[in-house]
Amino acid sequence: MMTKPFGKSGDVSELVSSLGWLEEDGSSQDGDESPEMRGRHGLTVGGRIHSCTELGSEDMEEEEEEDEEEIGPNGENAPKRRGPKKKKMTKARQERFRARRVKANARERSRMHGLNDALDNLRRVMPCYSKTQKLSKIETLRLARNYIWALSEVLESGQSPESHGFVEMLCKGLSQPTSNLVAGCLQLGPSPMILNKLEDKCGGPGVGGVVAGHPLSYPSPGLPSPPYGSLEASHLLHMKGFKGPVYDNPSPNECSSGTPPYDGPLTPPLSISGNFALKQELSPHESERNYTPHTSHHAHYLSSHHYPTSTTGSLPGGPQGHPLFQASRYELPLDVAFDSFAPSHLVASQMGTI
DNA sequence: TAGGCCATCTGGTCCT
DNA sequence: AGGACCAGATGGCCTA
Numbered sequence: 414m415m416t417k418p419f420g421k422s423g424d425v426s427e428l429v430s431s432l433g434w435l436e437e438d439g440s441s442q443d444g445d446e447s448p449e450m451r452g453r454h455g456l457t458v459g460g461r462i463h464s465c466t467e468l469g470s471e472d473m474e475e476e477e478e479e480d481e482e483e484i485g486p487n488g489e490n491a492p493k494r495r496g497p498k499k500k501k502m503t504k505a506r507q508e509r510f511r512a513r514r515v516k517a518n519a520r521e522r523s524r525m526h527g528l529n530d531a532l533d534n535l536r537r538v539m540p541c542y543s544k545t546q547k548l549s550k551i552e553t554l555r556l557a558r559n560y561i562w563a564l565s566e567v568l569e570s571g572q573s574p575e576s577h578g579f580v581e582m583l584c585k586g587l588s589q590p591t592s593n594l595v596a597g598c599l600q601l602g603p604s605p606m607i608l609n610k611l612e613d614k615c616g617g618p619g620v621g622g623v624v625a626g627h628p629l630s631y632p633s634p635g636l637p638s639p640p641y642g643s644l645e646a647s648h649l650l651h652m653k654g655f656k657g658p659v660y661d662n663p664s665p666n667e668c669s670s671g672t673p674p675y676d677g678p679l680t681p682p683l684s685i686s687g688n689f690a691l692k693q694e695l696s697p698h699e700s701e702r703n704y705t706p707h708t709s710h711h712a713h714y715l716s717s718h719h720y721p722t723s724t725t726g727s728l729p730g731g732p733q734g735h736p737l738f739q740a741s742r743y744e745l746p747l748d749v750a751f752d753s754f755a756p757s758h759l760v761a762s763q764m765g766t767i
Numbered sequence: 768t769a770g771g772c773c774a775t776c777t778g779g780t781c782c783t
Numbered sequence: 784a785g786g787a788c789c790a791g792a793t794g795g796c797c798t799a
Contacts, residue, residue: 513784513785514776514777514778516785516786517776517777517778517785517786517787518775518776518777520786520787521775521776521777521787521788522774522775522776524787524788525774525775526774529774549771549772549773550772550773551772
């Protein structure tokens, strides 16, 4: 099924050029395609193969040559076509094209992996981070924008990073589940009125509230607090003017894929100290990059990535989301608590200040 | 089953 | 010629 014409003029030379791609594409171009992926693309391949095999390569070459002889409407020879004469698509050219295409595919994959790594790094410095509860790409970007915006406001107007306004800024334009996630991670306490309602509803303070010993937690009865994650201590430290370095490894941008790591300075106050260091474990993507078979990568992705936008649910007997954001029902897996709690806790203990 | 999200392939365009 | 970047297409997985 060709949904897109080959080339602007739709001529067949490029179609010809794709001949023979099944052998390479279908059988692991770079040796990193999982069987699943092979099967997946095999379907696509199948469709194209159909259109390709209808015209064997020899036929295609002939057709292309015929194409070069343009015949006018009245049968007379039309003026010669301008521009560079099309080269004949020989077997050798086809092979070169295929090889180029395979290389380009690999580069593109690598590029996208680099992009995803960068996104992962971005996720890690967001106010709510969890390895298992990843924000989607678009939500990550939106939250990042909001985060910068909100921090700017903190700097410029002295707004408290613990205020409702701060959280509202963070959540502007985010989906409901993500908003709830952020609010939950920030441990924002609901307004007294709502709090009372929630106490009625949820059985009083403490339901889904503070995690014992969490230095940054404070009771928030209406919130999906840990096990919903929490605001990183280092974030607060920065917001409160903390400047001391916490991390041992100041290079947060190590990226094992093709994209060179960003070496530039982090812009204060966004150099979220501690975050980088404490969240520096390689992501599944990174640890499997360069290039272990995609089998594991894809399998991991399929089995372990959870996105807030698709994990809404109810918290048994507990809060139903942050009241600021109309509290859509939302549930995070328990391990979120450890993903986000532990680093904060570590930072706090390292600092000895909280 | 629809919709969201994703990875991958692909061709086009621009640049070196 | 080849690489980087981009956007469209496609199909898989997951959840409501």
